[in-house]
Amino acid sequence: xxxxxxxxxxxAQLVPPALSEESQCSLDLTIDELSGVDSSVTxxxxxxxxxxxxxxSLLAVPVVLFQWGGGAEGEDQTLGETLEPALDPAFDSAFxxxxxxxxxxxxxxxxxxxxxxxxxxxxxxxLIVPVNGAPPHYRYRYRVVDEEKxxxxxxxxxxxxxxPRQEVVTIPVxxx
Amino acid sequence: xxxxxxxAWSRAWKLWISEHGSRLYMYARQRCSCREDAEDMIxxxxxxxxxxxxxxNNAPPDLPLAYSVLRFIALDxxxxxxxxxxxxxxxLYLHDQNDYWLDTSVEDDEESEILREAVNSLGEKxxxxxxxxxxxxxxxxxxxxxMAISPxxxxxRYRYALEQLERKLQSLNQSRQARYGSFx
Numbered sequence: 544x545x546x547x548x549x550x551x552x553x554x555a556q557l558v559p560p561a562l563s564e565e566s567q568c569s570l571d572l573t574i575d576e577l578s579g580v581d582s583s584v585t586x587x588x589x590x591x592x593x594x595x596x597x598x599x600s601l602l603a604v605p606v607v608l609f610q611w612g613g614g615a616e617g618e619d620q621t622l623g624e625t626l627e628p629a630l631d632p633a634f635d636s637a638f639x640x641x642x643x644x645x646x647x648x649x650x651x652x653x654x655x656x657x658x659x660x661x662x663x664x665x666x667x668x669x670l671i672v673p674v675n676g677a678p679p680h681y682r683y684r685y686r687v688v689d690e691e692k693x694x695x696x697x698x699x700x701x702x703x704x705x706x707p708r709q710e711v712v713t714i715p716v717x718x719x
Numbered sequence: 720x721x722x723x724x725x726x727a728w729s730r731a732w733k734l735w736i737s738e739h740g741s742r743l744y745m746y747a748r749q750r751c752s753c754r755e756d757a758e759d760m761i762x763x764x765x766x767x768x769x770x771x772x773x774x775x776n777n778a779p780p781d782l783p784l785a786y787s788v789l790r791f792i793a794l795d796x797x798x799x800x801x802x803x804x805x806x807x808x809x810x811l812y813l814h815d816q817n818d819y820w821l822d823t824s825v826e827d828d829e830e831s832e833i834l835r836e837a838v839n840s841l842g843e844k845x846x847x848x849x850x851x852x853x854x855x856x857x858x859x860x861x862x863x864x865x866m867a868i869s870p871x872x873x874x875x876r877y878r879y880a881l882e883q884l885e886r887k888l889q890s891l892n893q894s895r896q897a898r899y900g901s902f903x
Contacts, residue, residue, distance in 0.1 A: 551881065574729050574733055578726075
């Protein structure tokens with residue numbers, strides 16, 4: 544079994560996926576209902592928590608930008624520096640704490656690591672009989688997710704791009 | 720007092736779900752065709768387990784029991800799906816490979832992908848044993864209880880599955896190298 548321990552180790556390294564957030568919330572609500580805990584309190588508490596967290600984040604954004612710009616003393620100058628480059632198409636600077644505008648030529652060439660097309664879900668619409676007299680057909684809807692993983696060779700940053708879409712497949716009913 | 724007890728049960732079960740949710744999802748996902756069905760099955764299993772555990776002080780269940788219940792629900796779900804599919808002349812039966820039951824966003828290397836393919840191509844009984852042993856956190860004895868087989872049978876299936884995976888890994892590696900050339 545020693546030679547199989549290698550395979551076991553590799554299998555153990557593969558990561559199982561987690562439940563979706565929606566499913567997690569749904570299970571929590573079910574547990575609350577079954578145990579008789581007032582779920583409106585817990586869900587309101589959670590909702591209020593997220594509301595407060597969102598407000599704090601929005602308030603923090605100007606503070607962060609303000610600090611990034613150099614503080615109160617240099618505020619006017621910094622704002623000037625940040626606004627003007629955005630208007631000046633020739634501006635192209637390295638990161639120095641101000642907002643920089645990238646020219647089209649300076650957008651890095653990304654390296655494609657992985658490109659997948661995944662079918663996430665399938666829905667069966669059943670037999671469709673069009674009212675306009677067209678032949679009947681079976682219709683299936685597929686939720687497809689196009690996923691691309693790219694890497695910026697300069698910074699090493701890996702970005703995953705996911706684009707969900709719906710594909711509809713129709714299968715005509717054959718004569719019999 | 721009753722309210723405090725209810726909250727304690729609720730906390731215990733939520734903790735249990737957060738600890739074992741991904742394992743249960745993984746097990747359920749390999750027995751159906753999409754994430755939504757797997758999550759529905761877990762929801763059903765949770766309700767059944769709760770009612771079963773009412774006689775046992777509402778304590779969260781043992782994992783082998785949870786898998787057994789999930790297995791029963793999956794079998795029932797499979798029968799319903801099978802009847803539905805037999806009615807239609809569905810030529811396409813899509814099996815979502817990548818969202819299947821292993822998170823593909825973490826590993827990026829070629830071998831992991833090959834290994835996922837190999838596990839996916841195992842027979843149902845072998846795949847089930849591997850899932851429960853490697854990711855399900857069960858011993859062979861517990862796997863035997865869950866699948867209604869003897870621990871020896873569980874161990875044999877597991878060994879056989881690993882041997883198959885090793886062979887498949889080698890042959891998939893060879894075929895990929897033949898197609899794309901060596902990456903070394």
